């Protein structure tokens with residue numbers, strides 16, 4: 124039986140659902156490029172929309188994206 | 201050392217890999233992970249383990265680097281996956297899927313009405329009807345596997361990777377299973393004229 128708060132997350136997830144979504148493997152394959160573009164100041168939402176959307180929906184991949192981004196920002200001069 | 205081009209990195213790490221290059225890469229990975237994981241409970245020994253595993257993986261998977269990003273970004277991506285997989289495994293080590301789902305079921309026996317300091321009976325009744333309706337749709341549309349995975353992720357907060365291990369699958373396949381579940385629910389709700397946004401608004405007002 125879902126709790127009220129999980130029904131809310133579920134509704135948000137359903138509202139955001141698209142017919143075509145990439146999986147975690149495809150997202151991971153493109154994640155390095157995505158992060159490099161982001162650091163270069165590119166509009167990643169436009170450049171790699173499916174990766175961007177996956178990161179919005181998948182906690183595991185978003186956590187990896189955020190860690191990678193912070194590591195690279197730390198290394199930047 | 202970070203001046204190397206992608207091609208130079210690939211050449212110098214190709215078998216037999218150059219020791220100096222491995223040392224350089226190790227430094228980059230340790231520094232990155234140490235910085236990125238400061239907020240977490242990670243020891244220097246953990247860091248060393250993560251980096252060691254990541255280096256082996258990088259050398260093993262060198263051929264899959266397609267040169268679409270900086271080599272060092274790709275290498276750090278591999279290290280991120282290694283480190284977070286291990287941290288997730290440790291964090292959830294003692295939680296079985298059964299425990300997680302049972303614990304949720306128990307806590308659900310406390311109706312929201314009892315915990316809400318300012319209950320609005322009419323609104324609560326409407327919410328209750330909607331909750332029943334959603335549960336009915338879930339039971340009708342989703343397979344037991346989809347339902348379990350969705351509850352474990354959305355209600356239990358367990359990472360996909362950990363749910364996948366427990367369900368004998370992998371993270372990518374589990375994402376697809378959940379995507380299929382969301383599509384089914386979306387379609388059914390649309391067919392019944394139910395809008396997720398309106399339902400959200402109904403609960404947000406609570």
Ligand SMILES: [Zn+2]
Nearest residue numbers: 146147181184
């Ligand atoms: Zn993912």
